[in-house]
Structure formats: structure tokens, C-alpha cells
Amino acid sequence: MNAWEHVLKARDKKRPLPHDFMNHLFQEFVEQKGDRLYGEDGAVYGGIAFYKGTPVTVISITKGKDMEENIRRNFGSPNPEGYRKALRLMKQAEKFNRPVFMLVDTKGAGCAVEAEERGQGEAIARCLFESASLRVPILSIITGEGGSGGALALASGDEVYMLEHAIYSILSPEGFSSILYKDAKRAKEASDIMKITAEDLYALNIIEGIIPEGETISENLSDVLLRMEEILDGFLSKMKETPVETMLQDRYERFRKFGEVYWKP
DSSP states (O other): OOHHHHHHHHTOTTSOOHHHHHHHHOEEEEEOOOOSSSOOOTTEEEEEEEETTEEEEEEEEOOOSSHHHHHHTGGGOOOHHHHHHHHHHHHHHHHTTOOEEEEEEESOSOOSHHHHHTTHHHHHHHHHHHHHTOSSOEEEEEEEEEEHHHHHTTOOSSEEEEETTOEEESSOHHHHHHHHTSOGGGHHHHHTTSOOBHHHHHHTTSSSEEEOOOSOGGGSHHHHHHHHHHHHHHHHHHHHTSOHHHHHHHHHHHHHHHHHHHSOO
């Protein structure tokens, strides 16, 4: 498959959304709303739950399945209050020593004037800054689109995985194309040089692994969920044996290596 075919699969309206995976993987989920500063943002869906008896915090960026839900979730593009809600849940998880699981499917953060007025850039930066030193394990899985800093805010964990046909990039192919070629219609061409597929990013050591999904994920959902469970089980088991200071140092070095590789003269 070429990169554009992966983009189309990642955007497929029939593709399971983060909250679909959450419903299968976690038990007794209780949603928590609001950032305690401005309001509620439906694009960020999170709360507390159990995973095989272990209390966890689950946070996702998710789109909707129909027009009504998409409007409520701002088409999966969080506003500042969404990121501040995510950060509130992260800090709560740290207080009660709960692992944090992130599921991401977004084209990017909300770009309306109102979002900028309420501090969009600061909210994303604060998520990145605080999660870097969060004293509980963080695991992120990109299930569909992972666009720009809007996705990175929730993909800054100790380990990051992607579904086979998910994409992860600095911005959408259309945005990249409009900047590089001055023509958003050349998005297909742009996607081929962006290195946005799970295979590309695994080869570059940006992610820890790829979750196979087959030709049609809806037909292989049970296998995908089983693989997700294996990843969660392995992650929790490993982190139980890892001292906090070692975990934080490993997390720091994980992101520092990207600069050493890609900015070396």
C-alpha cells in the first residue's frame, strides 16, 4: 500500500474510534468532564476505569460517528480546554498512582480564532511539559489519524504504538501540500514523502511497534483487541519492575534521541 491508501483507511468513517476500543478494553469506565478553568470539550474523552482489576486513567482524542456526534466532539479537534482536561486527568492519575493510557485519533488541534484566544499553544505545550515528568507510566496508541501537536500532546508516553493503517505526522497531507506545493490538491503526492505510515515511523524508531489490523479492521477487531491487550499487559508488567526515576530517565532519553538523530549536522 502507498501512503495515501493508509491515509484513506485511517479516515474511513467505518473505522472504530478510540472510545470503541475503550469500551472493549476497560471495565467500569467513569467519564470525567471539564478542565476546571473554562468548560467541557467533547473531543477529549477520558476518565477512570479498571483494566483487569488495575485502576487506570484513560484519555482519548476522538471523532464522532455521525454529524451530531462530530459536532459535539468538534470533529476530533480539541480546543484548549480539552488539553487542560487531559492534563487534569494526568495529574490526578499521578496523585493516585494510576497508569495512564492514551488513544489518539485527530487531524490536529482546533484552529479557530477562539481556540487561539484561549491559549491553544500553551495548553498543548503544558501537556507535553507536564507529561515529560509525570511519575506514572504512560502508554499511547494512535488508532487513526495522529496529526500535528494536537496528537503529540497525548502521544508523549513511555511507549507509543500505532495501528497498521494509522498515520502520524507534523500536519495533514493537505496542509503539507498547501505549504510545499501551494496546492492542497497534491496531498496524495505529498503523503508519499512525509513518512507518515506506521511502517515508516517504526523504521525510524519513532514508535515501539505496529498493531496489525488486516485488510478490514472491523472484520479483525477481535485480533486487534487481543494484540492491544498483549501490549497493555506487557507494559504494565514491565513498569511494575521499573523504578520511577529510571522510568523518567528512559522517557527523557526516548525523546532526546529524536533530536540527536534528525538534527545532527
